[in-house]
Amino acid sequence: xxxxxxCKINKGEIPSRKFYEDDKMxxxxxxxxxxxxxxxxxxxxxxxxxxxxxxxxxxxLAACLxxxxxxxxxxxxxxxxxxxxxxxxxxxxxxxxxxxxxMGGQVLxxxxxx
Ligand code: AMP
Ligand code: ZN
Numbered sequence: 001x002x003x004x005x006x007c008k009i010n011k012g013e014i015p016s017r018k019f020y021e022d023d024k025m026x027x028x029x030x031x032x033x034x035x036x037x038x039x040x041x042x043x044x045x046x047x048x049x050x051x052x053x054x055x056x057x058x059x060x061l062a063a064c065l066x067x068x069x070x071x072x073x074x075x076x077x078x079x080x081x082x083x084x085x086x087x088x089x090x091x092x093x094x095x096x097x098x099x100x101x102x103m104g105g106q107v108l109x110x111x112x113x114x
Contacts, residue, residue: 006042006097020071025064027071030101037076037105041068048096049087061098068102077104 008014010026017078030038041064047057065083072081081104086093088113 004046004097005095007046010044024060035103035106039102040101041102044097046097080104082108
């Protein structure tokens with residue numbers, strides 16, 4: 001846990017462009033944006049995967065999603081946005097602290113899932 005990049009960002013040990021913060025989560029700019037606007041919504045509590053969530057974690061994440069929907073216009077996401085949670089190696093997860101990618105600010109391509 002001590003080596004976790006997102007825990008270090010939460011503690012201010014690694015700099016970030018922070019757009020929002022409350023007691024449950026913070027929202028930063030992704031350092032390698034894959035869309036015109038690419039944020040990461042990061043629960044403050046460290047857990048790696050959805051499968052590790054407690055009931056309380058699940059309730060907190062639901063509250064974070066509700067808050068995100070309220071914040072979206074002020075984040076430049078009036079036209080819509082896409083949420084992605086990569087889980088494990090097949091999905092290309094690289095940071096093992098659960099986080100939600102929030103992408104928008106443009107018309108997004110629809111991925112070919114074949
Ligand atoms: P994932 O592949 O779903 O685990 O996503 C991890 C994301 O974290 C990637 O999109 C990275 O670009 C992003 N990332 C890694 N380090 C940082 C950092 N220091 N600040 C902001 N975003 C980061
Ligand atoms: Zn962490």
